């Protein structure tokens with residue numbers, strides 16, 4: 136998968152994509168992240184990328200022309216069609232479901248706004264999808280872009296080895312993750328639950344599912360409401376609720 140990022144801070148974005156699982160995915164050529172700086176496509180001597188807000192008001196708006204030229208260069212850089220995403224507080228909330236869909240595309244481009252954002256006409260003509268990483272305001276779209284690069288990059292086939300498999304991810308089954316423990320079994324902070332030491336893998340699976348269901352019920356009932364539960368899960372959650380009530 137190829138990801139092109141249009142950003143005034145290319146070094147920052149390259150570094151985000153160079154570390155950890157995503158950096159390794161790039162080394163393995165499972166993922167390619169390229170950056171494009173609109174300032175390189177500004178035509179005036181001052182390399183201007185922002186303009187005064189029409190109608191008055193504080194702050195500046197990113198100009199159409201440098202972004203349009205940069206996006207043209209992005210499209211021409213490789214044959215596959217590009218799905219252009221704009222990060223903004225006005226976008227649809229990013230979910231794991233959407234991440235999984237994006238991870239299947241051959242190419243996406245991430246347009247990072249700065250200042251007060253981008254001229255609406257550019258958005259209307261060049262952007263396919265507007266996404267928000269959460270209901271808060273940042274100084275730029277770059278952190279949202281980094282979130283998408285990470286979430287999508289780690290899902291590329293071969294990016295995670297078996298020990299990290301994405302299937303067991305929290306959210307990948309619509310539930311919060313269960314608790315995790317490592318040695319020592321006994322610690323000043325407490326003990327590891329016995330079931331995890333039992334070697335009974337069926338019991339361990341049930342315990343983890345029960346913990347995920349219980350945690351989701353306690354912390355994110357909204358997620359639980361979205362999910363149909365099978366017979367086993369309903370029984371495990373009832374058990375958790377009974378124990379929790381006592």
Ligand SMILES: CN(C)c1ccccc1CNc1ccc(C(N)=O)cn1
Nearest residue numbers: 222223224248252267268273275276
């Ligand atoms: C300057 N601002 C407010 C702005 C305004 C419009 C577009 C982009 C920006 C850049 N900032 C962003 C971007 C994304 C998110 C998010 N929640 O995904 C939060 N902030």
